[in-house]
Amino acid sequence: MGKRTAAIKAKIASIKAKIAKAKSPERLAALKAQLKVAKKVAALRKALKAAPESKRLAIRAKIARVQAKLRAATKNVQRVTKKVDAKRVAKIQARIAAATDPKRKRALRK
Amino acid sequence: MKAAEKVAALRKALFKAPKAKKAAIKAKLAKAKAALRKATVSVKKHTSRVDRAHTRKVKAAIRAAKAALAKAKDPVKKAALKAKIAVAKKLVALKQKLAKAPAHKKAAIRAKISAVKKQLAKANRKVLKASNQVAYRKLAIAKKRLAVTKNPQRKAALRAQIRAAKKVIALRKQLLKASNPKVKAAIKA
Numbered sequence: 001m002g003k004r005t006a007a008i009k010a011k012i013a014s015i016k017a018k019i020a021k022a023k024s025p026e027r028l029a030a031l032k033a034q035l036k037v038a039k040k041v042a043a044l045r046k047a048l049k050a051a052p053e054s055k056r057l058a059i060r061a062k063i064a065r066v067q068a069k070l071r072a073a074t075k076n077v078q079r080v081t082k083k084v085d086a087k088r089v090a091k092i093q094a095r096i097a098a099a100t101d102p103k104r105k106r107a108l109r110k
Numbered sequence: 111m112k113a114a115e116k117v118a119a120l121r122k123a124l125f126k127a128p129k130a131k132k133a134a135i136k137a138k139l140a141k142a143k144a145a146l147r148k149a150t151v152s153v154k155k156h157t158s159r160v161d162r163a164h165t166r167k168v169k170a171a172i173r174a175a176k177a178a179l180a181k182a183k184d185p186v187k188k189a190a191l192k193a194k195i196a197v198a199k200k201l202v203a204l205k206q207k208l209a210k211a212p213a214h215k216k217a218a219i220r221a222k223i224s225a226v227k228k229q230l231a232k233a234n235r236k237v238l239k240a241s242n243q244v245a246y247r248k249l250a251i252a253k254k255r256l257a258v259t260k261n262p263q264r265k266a267a268l269r270a271q272i273r274a275a276k277k278v279i280a281l282r283k284q285l286l287k288a289s290n291p292k293v294k295a296a297i298k299a
Contacts, residue, residue, distance in 0.1 A: 078125045085118035092111040104156035109111055110149045 008042045030080040034073040113146040172198045187240035194233040201226045249275045
């Protein structure tokens with residue numbers, strides 16, 4: 001297995017693990033979109049190996065385009081993750097403000 | 111919150127970091143996530159304790175309302191107490207449902223609980239108002255008796271009764287106006 005093919009396979013496995021853990025529907029959607037593009041890259045790499053020399057250039061161009069899409073999808077996942085984290089912090093802040101029990105308040109602040 | 115903020119900050123750093131530094135940040139992130147999990151467990155423990163205490167309080171209020179209902183003669187007060195008991199029972203049932211519910215249903219149940227809490231506050235106000243009406247009537251009767259009576263001992267007893275009734279009415283009025291739970295508790299005491 002080539003170095004790049006192994007890397008994309010590892011990336012797919014990592015995205016799948018993240019999907020299994022993710023709870024936010026927004027993040028889940030972003031991860032699924034990323035997985036779809038990553039799978040496309042893996043499929044194109046496979047096709048590249050099997051393709052005759054005449055078709056390789058075209059497939060390489062496709063791979064470059066799809067990889068750009070993958071980078072965009074990764075950035076989107078990062079953006080959404082940041083947003084989800086910020087939402088979580090805001091939620092905890094609201095809970096601290098609403099809490100009346102001092103022990104619970106302290107636990108929320110930790 | 112500190113743990114959640116740390117996780118968020120580390121994630122941000124991870125996204126920006128060069129490949130060489132990613133492994134170190136990932137290790138830190140794993141530690142921060144473990145701390146966050148621990149903090150979440152602690153918060154859940156305290157939340158359930160607070161919830162249990164609140165349920166106990168509501169159950170005690172139901173018992174007190176039932177006792178008051180057994181004593182009450184005024185139909186308006188009786189109706190207000192019955193309504194209060196019904197709403198309080200609903201609140202207890204929802205709290206129990208919340209404890210057993212799966213995570214995705216909890217938000218909906220919490221919304222229902224907050225609505226029912228508002229209903230309970232309204233029902234409480236109605237009971238207080240009805241109790242005050244009864245007290246006003248008793249006060250008027252005592253005043254009439256005081257005007258008629260000649261026995262000094264009885265007069266003194268009636269005056270004491272009127273003073274006490276006026277104080278109770280004033281305290282109930284304060285309770286109706288108060289919004290701070292600490293002030294309310296002080297008035298109730």
